[in-house]
Amino acid sequence: xVGALEVEGLTKVFGRRVAVDGLSFTARPGEVVGLLGPNGxxxxxxxxxxxxxxxxxxxxxxxxxxxxxxPARIRRRVGVLPESSGYPGYVTGTDYLVYHARLFGVERxxxxxxxxxxxxxxxxxxxxxxxxxxxxRGMRQRLGVARAMVNDPDVVLLDEPTLGxxxxxxxxxxxxxxRIAGERGATVVLSTHMLHEVEQVCSRVLILDGGKVVVSGxxxxxxxxxxxxxxxxLRVPPGLVERAREVLDDVSGVSCEVTRERPDVITVxxxxxxxxxxxxxxxxxxxxxxxxxxxxxxxxxxxxxxxxRGEPR
Amino acid sequence: xxxxxxxxxxxxxxxxxxxxxxxxxxLLFAYSVLLSVISYLAGTNQVLNFLEQREAVNxxxxxxxxxxVLVTLLVSADAVxxxxxxxxxESLLLTPMSRRGILVGKLTAAxxxxxxxxxxxxxYLWVLGRGVxxxxxxxxxxxxxxxVLAVALAAFGLxxxxxxxxxxxSLAVSFLVLLALFAPAQLPPMPTSWIGDAIxxxxxxxxxxxxxxxxxxxxxxxxxxxxxxxxxxxALLVAxxxxxxxxxRFVRLIGGVNGS
Numbered sequence: 001x002v003g004a005l006e007v008e009g010l011t012k013v014f015g016r017r018v019a020v021d022g023l024s025f026t027a028r029p030g031e032v033v034g035l036l037g038p039n040g041x042x043x044x045x046x047x048x049x050x051x052x053x054x055x056x057x058x059x060x061x062x063x064x065x066x067x068x069x070x071p072a073r074i075r076r077r078v079g080v081l082p083e084s085s086g087y088p089g090y091v092t093g094t095d096y097l098v099y100h101a102r103l104f105g106v107e108r109x110x111x112x113x114x115x116x117x118x119x120x121x122x123x124x125x126x127x128x129x130x131x132x133x134x135x136x137r138g139m140r141q142r143l144g145v146a147r148a149m150v151n152d153p154d155v156v157l158l159d160e161p162t163l164g165x166x167x168x169x170x171x172x173x174x175x176x177x178x179r180i181a182g183e184r185g186a187t188v189v190l191s192t193h194m195l196h197e198v199e200q201v202c203s204r205v206l207i208l209d210g211g212k213v214v215v216s217g218x219x220x221x222x223x224x225x226x227x228x229x230x231x232x233x234l235r236v237p238p239g240l241v242e243r244a245r246e247v248l249d250d251v252s253g254v255s256c257e258v259t260r261e262r263p264d265v266i267t268v269x270x271x272x273x274x275x276x277x278x279x280x281x282x283x284x285x286x287x288x289x290x291x292x293x294x295x296x297x298x299x300x301x302x303x304x305x306x307x308x309r310g311e312p313r
Numbered sequence: 314x315x316x317x318x319x320x321x322x323x324x325x326x327x328x329x330x331x332x333x334x335x336x337x338x339x340l341l342f343a344y345s346v347l348l349s350v351i352s353y354l355a356g357t358n359q360v361l362n363f364l365e366q367r368e369a370v371n372x373x374x375x376x377x378x379x380x381x382v383l384v385t386l387l388v389s390a391d392a393v394x395x396x397x398x399x400x401x402x403e404s405l406l407l408t409p410m411s412r413r414g415i416l417v418g419k420l421t422a423a424x425x426x427x428x429x430x431x432x433x434x435x436x437y438l439w440v441l442g443r444g445v446x447x448x449x450x451x452x453x454x455x456x457x458x459x460x461v462l463a464v465a466l467a468a469f470g471l472x473x474x475x476x477x478x479x480x481x482x483s484l485a486v487s488f489l490v491l492l493a494l495f496a497p498a499q500l501p502p503m504p505t506s507w508i509g510d511a512i513x514x515x516x517x518x519x520x521x522x523x524x525x526x527x528x529x530x531x532x533x534x535x536x537x538x539x540x541x542x543x544x545x546x547x548a549l550l551v552a553x554x555x556x557x558x559x560x561x562r563f564v565r566l567i568g569g570v571n572g573s
Contacts, residue, residue, distance in 0.1 A: 048566070051407055053403060053406050053407065053565075053566050054566065072409050072411070073409075075407060075408060075409050076409050078407075080407045082400075082403045082404065082407075084400050085400055085401075085403060085404055086396075086399045086400025086401040086404075087401065088330060088334070088401060090330075090333055090334045090335075091329075091333075099322070099326050100404070100408065102318065102322045103318050103322055103323075103405070103408035103409070103410050104318060104408060104409060105318045105409070147404065
């Protein structure tokens with residue numbers, strides 16, 4: 001056992017449908033692993049398997065050395081924010097956390113102290129005594145994260161924690177995720193559709209499609225391995241657009257066009273990754289000032305689309 | 314983490330849910346209105362007031378037990394399937410609390426409604442039976458027989474709730490079963506025959522109310538007709554046994570017999 005979370009050949013079959021197919025990965029303490037994939041890729045099923053809410057059809061996993069054959073012990077070591085978690089509206093945030101701490105065997109007084117700390121840790125101290133029915137979506141999500149921490153887990157599984165949150169709420173949630181991994185040293189598995197979130201907080205990424213891992217690695221590794229640069233947008237001074245086009249037309253493997261809507265922007269298409277650099281070098285060599293150059297196909301979302309929608313790689 | 318979680322934690326929270334969220338008080342209020350009407354009619358109506366006091370006590374006790382058991386069944390039928398639909402079950406399943414502990418906690422909370430319902434019924438029985446010494450006997454029999462029925466039907470309701478795919482299905486099945494048990498008691502008295510007697514004895518609700526009538530109205534000794542309590546006790550053992558033995562495997566995120 002090396003990692004806080006070790007997964008080997010995890011498989012879940014519903015009837016004839018294979019929801020998760022031979023998933024394997026390892027995560028270290030303090031690491032944030034992004035679980036990416038389109039709808040139906042198996043992300044939520046993976047979270048539910050790792051949280052022991054569902055039983056795997058095949059495979060195994062271990063959390064901090066505890067094998068998946070001991071679900072009750074596993075539950076003591078994982079904290080989970082489910083995708084569509086419901087909350088009892090009539091109880092206060094504090095009472096809700098006290099109840100869940102008590103479900104983990106914490107004594108009443110200690111549970112009250114713990115609830116106070118956790119609710120402050122997710123920036124809800126001012127609303128701790130309010131009924132949950134008065135909470136916004138973002139506040140409920142943060143309360144859910146606080147609940148996931150009542151047992152001081154080794155592994156935290158967050159299923160779409162920023163779903164439905166405004167940009168400020170998303171930023172706040174990502175800050176909490178960073179703190180969980182950075183300050184507490186917990187391993188975080190973050191299932192999300194929001195690719196920019198993964199780029200911001202995840203040290204590693206697994207992209208799922210059809211229940212299988214199609215690629216894994218750091219964000220840079222995945223981007224470089226999959227997202228071949230194919231095009232870019234070059235912005236030059238309006239009076240030099242034609243000059244830049246002439247230069248680019250002479251470069252082998254490069255084609256370009258200018259649209260009416262953006263006459264100062266040249267869309268550059270290249271045959272291979274290195275051709276982008278060649279095209280840019282040619283423009284600069286012709287003393288055409290480059291105001292901006294944005295390369296498509298070099299971001300995580302391009303890799304995601306290429307891997308999960310059958311785009312040419 | 315000092316010790317393992319106890320089912321009492323679930324029982325306390327579920328009871329709080331029942332009573333603070335408003336469901337319990339509303340059901341109890343409706344129940345007390347019904348008891349008030351029955352008691353008023355039994356005590357004053359010209360058609361019904363020919364009843365002897367002991368018959369009035371028996372009638373009110375039977376209504377108290379039957380309706381008290383009904384509301385207990387309805388609450389337990391919502392306990393698992395309702396949480397599933399409201400999205401609150403998953404967070405409970407993520408804790409180390411055993412599935413059996415969850416069921417026992419929920420059963421205890423549902424029975425708190427039966428306890429409250431019986432307490433509400435006591436003043437009615439007291440007023441109707443004043444001057445008659447059988448009030449004390451009615452209360453003891455009521456709480457004993459009613460508790461057996463309440464536990465049996467609450468366990469049944471919880472099982473249905475755990476197995477059901479939807480909360481509506483759970484409530485509908487539980488309500489239909491209670492109607493099936495309740496309906497024969499409303500039929501005109503059958504001519505004395507072994508079939509009529511068998512139908513009464515097989516029905517836990519019917520045989521329990523028959524037992525109460527035998528003791529309270531006919532004045533039989535409480536030990537004489539104990540055979541009428543066989544079916545309520547069997548119902549308790551079967552439903553309670555199934556709940557403890559089989560129920561936990563249905564406490565899961567996906568309802569239905571094949572849920573996983």
